[in-house]
Amino acid sequence: MLLRNKTVLWRELDGEAILLDPKQGCSYNLNQVGTLIWKMLDGKHTTADIVEAICEVYEVEPELALQDIELLLDDLRSNNLLSNGVSPAHPGE
Amino acid sequence: MPSPQPDTAPASVIASLYIQAIRQGQSTWFRVASGSMEPTLHAGDRVYIQPVKASEFRAGEIAAFETADGLVIHRIIHRKQTNAAIRLMEMGDADLRASWIEEQAVVGQVVAVRHRSRQIDLLHRIARRYGAVTAYLRFWLYCTSKKFRTLRFFARKCSHFVVRLCCWRIRTSSASFDYEPVEK
Numbered sequence: 447m448l449l450r451n452k453t454v455l456w457r458e459l460d461g462e463a464i465l466l467d468p469k470q471g472c473s474y475n476l477n478q479v480g481t482l483i484w485k486m487l488d489g490k491h492t493t494a495d496i497v498e499a500i501c502e503v504y505e506v507e508p509e510l511a512l513q514d515i516e517l518l519l520d521d522l523r524s525n526n527l528l529s530n531g532v533s534p535a536h537p538g539e
Numbered sequence: 540m541p542s543p544q545p546d547t548a549p550a551s552v553i554a555s556l557y558i559q560a561i562r563q564g565q566s567t568w569f570r571v572a573s574g575s576m577e578p579t580l581h582a583g584d585r586v587y588i589q590p591v592k593a594s595e596f597r598a599g600e601i602a603a604f605e606t607a608d609g610l611v612i613h614r615i616i617h618r619k620q621t622n623a624a625i626r627l628m629e630m631g632d633a634d635l636r637a638s639w640i641e642e643q644a645v646v647g648q649v650v651a652v653r654h655r656s657r658q659i660d661l662l663h664r665i666a667r668r669y670g671a672v673t674a675y676l677r678f679w680l681y682c683t684s685k686k687f688r689t690l691r692f693f694a695r696k697c698s699h700f701v702v703r704l705c706c707w708r709i710r711t712s713s714a715s716f717d718y719e720p721v722e723k
Binding site: 453455456457459464466468469470471473 | 549552553555556557559560561565566567568569570585
């Protein structure tokens, strides 16, 4: 299961999330797709759930959606925006 | 690609997130947006803010407080205890204008400044002492300029001189190249 870093504060504005990492003093913007993914990083959803949700909302192939999700998760992880010790759950796991 | 993009959100939203974080007890680095604290703080400098209550403030310390315009960082030049309430008088280092802030508006204290490759520890005893000297003299100059309008120009010049002198002293005595946040 995937979980947001609990110390990261965020707010949604016009469908786009603004994240603040107080420890680093850095803020980030996510576009609407990123925001949809971010909202599902609540510890209750797997990557497969996120792929499914994205494919329901946007016209995109599941493989491409999965690729984008993994890229975003890598970005979030490298910026310390995901909870430590949580590895992405892949579809079929 | 939905990758996170740094620092393009409206400043007011980011400021409100910072206020929320500090009010929840988290210390944080914050980027200075204006030149109202020149020459102590420059636009683009990063300041480390720790959650501190209004009652713990002493004149000379730099406070972060909430206003209608967002998070403001100015020096406390005077404090007044009235019955159970505390009122703090704030002033930016760049000008001789002051205003009172209410206890509830105080969010935290600036304890360190990063300017280019240098970090200034504002909890260093010399920084504290010169901060207090700055506050005392500027409060006196402010009161004088209010009382004698003809001295306003002179008071402003003296105020700039005091700030520059104390800022130079703080920088030369309390700066380091160590980037670890200072704990109070």
